[in-house]
Amino acid sequence: MRYLYSTMLDNEQERDNEGGTQDSKSNLSHLFRIALGFAVVSALILIYLLVPRSGPAPRILAGGLASGPSMIVQELSVLRSAYPGIKIENTFDPIKSDWKIIISKDDKTMELYWAEGRYLPEKLLASKDRYRRLIFYIPDKLVDPATLNHDQIEEIRAFGSSESRETAPISATYIFESIYDTSTRQNVERHIVKTSFLGKQVSVHEQIVEPLKRVDTQIRTAATTNPLVEEFIRNLNSAEGYSWRQIRDTSGISFHSMGLAIDLLPRRWQNKIIYWNWEKNKGNEDWMLIPLSERWMPPDIVIDIFEKEGFIWGGKWTVWDNMHFEYRPELILGRELVKP
Ligand SMILES: [Zn+2]
Secondary structure: OHHHOHHHHHHHHHHHHHHOHHHHHHHHHHHHHHHHHHHHHHHHHHHHHHOOOOOOOHHHHOHHHOHHHHHHHHHHHHHHHHOOOOEEEEEEEOOOOEEEEEEEEOOEEEEEEOOOOOOEOHHHHHHHHHEEOOOOOOOOOOOOHHHOOHHHHHHHHHHOOHHHHHHOOEEOOHHHHHHHOOOOHHHHHHOEEEEEEOOEEEEEEHHHHHHHHHHHHHHHHHHOOOHHHHHHHHOEEEEEOOOOOEOOOOOOEOOOOOOOEEEEEEOOOOOOEOEHHHHHHOOOOOHHHOOHHHEOOOOHHHHHHHHHOOEEEHHHOOOOEOOEEEEOHHHHHOOHHHOO
């Protein structure tokens, strides 16, 4: 009982010493046992803290970085739902002070770092500012240019300027190399297949054939009761999918280069504008103010069907590209996560 109060140990010892040598011996062995127990418990705690573990373990990054772990847990959950064909694990790298993301598919494994949502290979961590977050915000509803204030207009103008197009952060596509095996043109082309979309032939990555088919079926069904959708299909001129091109001086490639995007081009444009940059190149510096009614648009229900199947529509981008659809289920599923 006497050792329960360690702060009183000295006093107790004095008293025991008065009592005889036998007690003193038992004191020492008791002390030794306590010291040993303390050492074992400390070692176990230290091992627990140092050994990297798979799965969400936000405990290490408590305090100032508390928003990080909960964000990474949510992002990985979104990515796992978006891409059930790959295995995603995460482990904390104390040397890099960042989460290592291990993505495996078939017999291949790729290691990336979280880098605040950028998903970059180790060699790019030093230049991470050149990249933007993988999951960015796609609005539910189109922004009406009539509601933009002066500052927003100037911000958009700057965003669309050629200087900004040269230097603005871009998406790192490394995670897609792992998901779709798209690290080289040769690899990509092994997976490109011809399929039919709303009666037009299009070349895309084999992994988006099924989601595209689901979109096709639902649009055709909608056309049976919705004359706008019926007209949209009838007016479709072509669907352009895979097209190899490198982006700038980076190793990033466009979603067309991976066969993950399609452009739907209408037969008749009815004087409408379909792409911001064509208008800007014609000398219209106020391209962002072009009313929605003057832009070519697929019917709302078509956009909704695409989104429901994991495709984003370029018409919602600040630099709008109204013909463009891209398979990005993580952006649809992660919408709430990055809502401004
Ligand atoms: Zn496109």
